[in-house]
Amino acid sequence: MSSVVALLVGAAVVVLFSYDRFNRASYETGRQLERLVDLLTPEKLRARRIILRAYFFYALAMLAIYFFLCAYAELLPQLGATGLPAPETASPLPGAEGAAGALGIDPATSLTIALIMVGLAPSFPVLQRFEIWIRLIGHSLAGIPTRIVEWADELSRHTLELEPERDNPLMIPRNDWERMRRYERAARDHVPEPDDFRSDMALILATSSWLFGRRIKLDNPAVRERFDAVEMALRRRKDALLLDLDEQALEIERGQPEDAAEEARGPTVSRAVTWARLAKDADQLAYDICILLALYVEHDVITLTAQPDPPPATGEEEKGEARRLVRQQELARARLNAFLTSGLGDAPSAKGPRSLVLLPWLWTTGLVAIVALCWSIFPGRYEYEMQQGEWASAAFRAFTYLTSALMTYAVPMILALALRDAARFAGRWNNLWTSHWTVSLPQAVILAGLSWLIALACFLGLVLWTAAISKGWAQSQNAAFETLKLSLLYNGPTALRGAVLALMVLLLIDARDAPLHPVSILRSFAWAGAGALVMALAGGATRTVSSLAVLGRSGRAGLDAVDLGLICYAMIQSLLIGALVLFCLSEALRQRQQAEQLHRHRILGTHRSRAAWS
Numbered sequence: 001m002s003s004v005v006a007l008l009v010g011a012a013v014v015v016l017f018s019y020d021r022f023n024r025a026s027y028e029t030g031r032q033l034e035r036l037v038d039l040l041t042p043e044k045l046r047a048r049r050i051i052l053r054a055y056f057f058y059a060l061a062m063l064a065i066y067f068f069l070c071a072y073a074e075l076l077p078q079l080g081a082t083g084l085p086a087p088e089t090a091s092p093l094p095g096a097e098g099a100a101g102a103l104g105i106d107p108a109t110s111l112t113i114a115l116i117m118v119g120l121a122p123s124f125p126v127l128q129r130f131e132i133w134i135r136l137i138g139h140s141l142a143g144i145p146t147r148i149v150e151w152a153d154e155l156s157r158h159t160l161e162l163e164p165e166r167d168n169p170l171m172i173p174r175n176d177w178e179r180m181r182r183y184e185r186a187a188r189d190h191v192p193e194p195d196d197f198r199s200d201m202a203l204i205l206a207t208s209s210w211l212f213g214r215r216i217k218l219d220n221p222a223v224r225e226r227f228d229a230v231e232m233a234l235r236r237r238k239d240a241l242l243l244d245l246d247e248q249a250l251e252i253e254r255g256q257p258e259d260a261a262e263e264a265r266g267p268t269v270s271r272a273v274t275w276a277r278l279a280k281d282a283d284q285l286a287y288d289i290c291i292l293l294a295l296y297v298e299h300d301v302i303t304l305t306a307q308p309d310p311p312p313a314t315g316e317e318e319k320g321e322a323r324r325l326v327r328q329q330e331l332a333r334a335r336l337n338a339f340l341t342s343g344l345g346d347a348p349s350a351k352g353p354r355s356l357v358l359l360p361w362l363w364t365t366g367l368v369a370i371v372a373l374c375w376s377i378f379p380g381r382y383e384y385e386m387q388q389g390e391w392a393s394a395a396f397r398a399f400t401y402l403t404s405a406l407m408t409y410a411v412p413m414i415l416a417l418a419l420r421d422a423a424r425f426a427g428r429w430n431n432l433w434t435s436h437w438t439v440s441l442p443q444a445v446i447l448a449g450l451s452w453l454i455a456l457a458c459f460l461g462l463v464l465w466t467a468a469i470s471k472g473w474a475q476s477q478n479a480a481f482e483t484l485k486l487s488l489l490y491n492g493p494t495a496l497r498g499a500v501l502a503l504m505v506l507l508l509i510d511a512r513d514a515p516l517h518p519v520s521i522l523r524s525f526a527w528a529g530a531g532a533l534v535m536a537l538a539g540g541a542t543r544t545v546s547s548l549a550v551l552g553r554s555g556r557a558g559l560d561a562v563d564l565g566l567i568c569y570a571m572i573q574s575l576l577i578g579a580l581v582l583f584c585l586s587e588a589l590r591q592r593q594q595a596e597q598l599h600r601h602r603i604l605g606t607h608r609s610r611a612a613w614s
Helices: 002-015 048-071 073-079 107-117 125-139 144-155 174-187 192-210 221-254 261-297 318-346 358-377 380-388 392-426 438-473 473-479 480-513 521-550 562-612
Strands: none
Touching: 002 048, 002 107, 048 073, 048 107, 048 125, 048 392, 048 438, 073 107, 107 125, 125 392, 144 261, 144 318, 174 192, 174 221, 192 221, 192 261, 192 318, 221 261, 261 318, 358 380, 358 392, 358 480, 358 562, 380 392, 380 562, 392 438, 392 480, 438 480, 480 521, 480 562, 521 562
């Protein structure tokens, strides 16, 4: 097997088999999830689309580590890895015979590393710590488990208002209404917070009937089946709690002996302890039910959609009974929705702000790749000859330009978008348009700086690997400092272009939430013009700095015609990328905003029609 095929097969193994590791808990369960943590994997704590976005970040990070370990296999023994091919086999010199080929990576090494990363081969401590750290970041970006815990906390602070309608028990059995009254009377003098206890029992008995008893119809039954184990566990705890409460309430209704103070004191103390324990159990069960409700809202199992029409009936009595049944279901669902919206806001938007990572990143990456490939054909042919002083094939130019463009723009873009999204979900993001400049400027500088550093690290890693393959590991290690210095001076300014474009994209995204002019296609053209101007200046400035950085090594006194030509090429390429990315992304966000507004109008119309029908 050739080194290229083995490398790609190993990458496929990392992508296909790493989801199980991503789906492991990476967080402290704490008080909130300790009773349900075994039943709630990370993929159940957020909607599928958010999980896929987080896994996309995790898979990219794991692939980056995989390629790094394959390229620098000689470092693995120092990191604690054992059982790998010998260093001289893992990284032979170009032209050497064997399976390593031109990449300088032994096929056995790449496949072994892939198996180590997905847990099918013994791992080593450094890699395990990195994997846990990356998984934790991915879960944090997706709001796992913080989003569900926050919603459950909000719901637990509110009360499910329950009063039986006239001739309508809200789909709750009448013996459960009697239970609530009995428990309230019996616990009045025995629990520390009688009102909280009554609120917990109301939530437990109502949701037990509505959800566990399937008395009201919810949405997405296929998704709901994934939580059957959670419902069964909560149902068993509810049955055990009611059994103990019935026993204690019955003892109080029978009365206690009053012959002697000593006889009365013991049962009273014991009864107070028992009721305190039962009240705590009820509180924990009610909170766990709030977690289940939050999960159902997250996964669209509970939404504010219109209820189904009454089932067809043949006789007048059957029609009346069907109407009464539907009416009860409507009222019960309305009470449940009122409880959810009291804690989470309007249910259609209860998920909070939608993630804005994948859409901008895909548009940016796709457009950058298209520009790079087209540029490699023309005028990249002449630019490459001016820059390297030699001719290269079209395939090699395409690979070179594509790799450089993706590291320059795609890497800093994903980091900037992910950091913004994480800060926004955590409530710590300051809009770059509406916040004061003393707040927005440091935030923008930090994001741009981090994005630039990550892109620069990718450039440095590629340069070191190329040097190791072309010169051999021994020579490249001796000249590592000089290689890094030259790459830092030459590629450092180039990586800054991606940070500038990422900052422009963040400004565009924040403009959606700022009270600016209404969105239109003219705004998209304005953004395209601004992006072209800023990126042209950034491209020219960074290329000038790169040319000045290598003047000393070339022995020239100043910039010549070749340098000026390369500066012009850099300005034109950056101008095209800035204009295309900003225009297309502005239009994509405008279309998405219009679709969201149309969806809100439809939801509002549905609510009004339901109110009129009721």
